[in-house]
Amino acid sequence: MKKLILPAEAKVCATCSYWDGERRVDTELRLVVVADDCSGECLVQGKDSHGLNDARRHSIEDCAWEHLAPDPLLAADSSAGDPPARADERDPA
Numbered sequence: 001m002k003k004l005i006l007p008a009e010a011k012v013c014a015t016c017s018y019w020d021g022e023r024r025v026d027t028e029l030r031l032v033v034v035a036d037d038c039s040g041e042c043l044v045q046g047k048d049s050h051g052l053n054d055a056r057r058h059s060i061e062d063c064a065w066e067h068l069a070p071d072p073l074l075a076a077d078s079s080a081g082d083p084p085a086r087a088d089e090r091d092p093a
Contacts, residue, residue: 001035001036001037002035002036003033003034003035003036004033004034004035004036004052005031005032005033006031006032006033006034007030007031007032008025008030008031008032008067008068008069009030009067010032011054011055011056011065012051012052012053012054012055013040013042013049013050013051013052013053013055014032014034014038014040014051014052015032015067015068016042016055016065016066016067016068017066017067017068017069018042018043018044018064018065018066019040019041019042019043019049019051020040020041020042020043021034021038021039021040021041021049021051022034022035022038022040023038023051025068032068034051034052035051036052038050038051038052039051042063044062044063044064045062045063
C-alpha cells in the first residue's frame with residue numbers, strides 16, 4: 001500500500017476537518033499522510049468519500065471544506081495542563 005504525503009492546504013477530502021477517515025497529521029510541518037486507497041465519511045454530506053477527491057469540484061452547498069488547523073482555543077487548553085478541579089471535586093480536608 002502506497003502512502004501519500006499531502007500539504008494540509010491541498011483541497012482534497014483527506015485534508016478537510018469534516019472528513020472522518022484514517023490519516024496521520026503532522027501539525028508542525030502541516031502535512032497529512034494517507035494511504036492512496038483511503039476512504040472515509042464526509043461528515044457534511046453524510047456519505048462515504050475517497051480521501052483524494054478534489055473538493056474544488058464540489059459546490060458550496062455540497063462541500064464545506066475546512067483546513068485541518070487545530071482550534072486555537074483547544075490548543076491553548078491542552079497546553080495549560082489539567083483544568084482546575086471544580087468546587088464539588090476538591091478534597092474537603
